[in-house]
Amino acid sequence: MTVQICWHGHATLSLEVDGVKVVVDPFFAPRNPVAKTTVDEVAADFVLITHGHGDHVADAVTLLKQTGATAIVKPEIGNWLEAQGVEKTHGMNAGGSFDFPFGRLTMTTAFHSSGLPDGSYGGEPGGFVIDGGGRRIYIAGDTDVFSDMALIARGGLDLAVLPIGDNFTMGPDSSLLALEFLKPKAVIPYHYNTWPRIAVDVDDWVAKVRETTDVRPIVAGVDEPVEL
Ligand code: NI
Ligand code: MN
Numbered sequence: 520m521t522v523q524i525c526w527h528g529h530a531t532l533s534l535e536v537d538g539v540k541v542v543v544d545p546f547f548a549p550r551n552p553v554a555k556t557t558v559d560e561v562a563a564d565f566v567l568i569t570h571g572h573g574d575h576v577a578d579a580v581t582l583l584k585q586t587g588a589t590a591i592v593k594p595e596i597g598n599w600l601e602a603q604g605v606e607k608t609h610g611m612n613a614g615g616s617f618d619f620p621f622g623r624l625t626m627t628t629a630f631h632s633s634g635l636p637d638g639s640y641g642g643e644p645g646g647f648v649i650d651g652g653g654r655r656i657y658i659a660g661d662t663d664v665f666s667d668m669a670l671i672a673r674g675g676l677d678l679a680v681l682p683i684g685d686n687f688t689m690g691p692d693s694s695l696l697a698l699e700f701l702k703p704k705a706v707i708p709y710h711y712n713t714w715p716r717i718a719v720d721v722d723d724w725v726a727k728v729r730e731t732t733d734v735r736p737i738v739a740g741v742d743e744p745v746e747l
Contacts, residue, residue, distance in 0.1 A: 522652035522747040524678070526739040528553035529713045530575060530661070532680065533561070536652040539621040543567045543647070543658055544575040545582045553713050555742050563588040565619060569660030570633035571596055571641025574713075580605060591624065595642035599635050613645055622651015627671060629662035631688065654678065654747050657701065661710060664693045668700035676703035677747060679734075682710035683724055684717030691724040698732045705735040707745070 523535045529551050532543040542563040548554040551574075558578040563586045569575055576596070583590055583605045590600050594610035601608055611617060616625040625648040633641035646660035654677040661682055679701045682688035688710055689697060698706060706728065711719040721738055728736040739745050 520653040522654045522656070523744045524656070524680075524707070524739075524747060525744040526707065526709060526741060527551070527556055528741045530569070530682070530710045532658065532709070533563075534621070534649070534656075536621040536649070539564050539619075541565045541567060541621050541649070542582065542588070544569055544660075545578040546574050546576075547578050550577050551713070553741060558582050559585065562586060565621065566590045567624075567647055567658075568592045568596055569629065569646055569658070570631060570644035571599070571635035571639070572633065572661065573636045575661070576636065583607075591619070593626075593633070593642035593645060595640055596633075596635070599639050599641070613643065619651075622649055624649055624651075627657070627659075628665075628667070629660045630665055631661040631663070648676075650674075652747075656680070656747070657703065659697070661688045664689045664697040664700070666700060668697055672701045672703075676701055678705045678707065678737075679703040680707045680709055683708040683719055683721075684711035684713070685719065686716050691719055691727065694724070695727060695731055698728065698734050703734055705737050705747075707737050707739050709739075 534541040547558045589607040597608035597610045611626040613628040627646040629644040631644040633644040656678045
């Protein structure tokens, strides 16, 4: 049982859990200014989308059509994808769990917004907990910190993936508070340094995580897989 997680820049991740390929929030080069991979290079069995903003759904339709993967999304985003010709969608909502070939997936809440690029309503924003490959991973999506993260922590977390870029989401300091609630073994930061407005000194953040928590910070490089 193995889990590999790879950051592609901004909020785009791919995971391989026991050989099943999962992509989260597909936003690849050239539109994603820090990504190195283009969408035509990406394989996926499942595509998870946290919310409707352009920096999370940019390449979703292309990737889903090219791979025939199943989108796991809020029903409103599922309807939007289907209207563009995506065939396989699995709607979920906050608090719901379902067993997929890569493990048990729970959709969580998030404090953010979720309009789709064409102005369609995207439902409420969310995040995901993936319990698979012997690991329990929380992918927060775009969100502020919230004290109910303590509920997500129940059952233990091997990894939390948290936005730290500030301005649109929690920032470096509030992510430390999130770690107090979540108590994961390790944390990977994302949604930072894509544009000047979410510029972060990540070395300074790493130092603060080490000083104030027992959590291991893992600064993933773009397209450099991390083995869990
Ligand atoms: Ni957003
Ligand atoms: Mn975003």
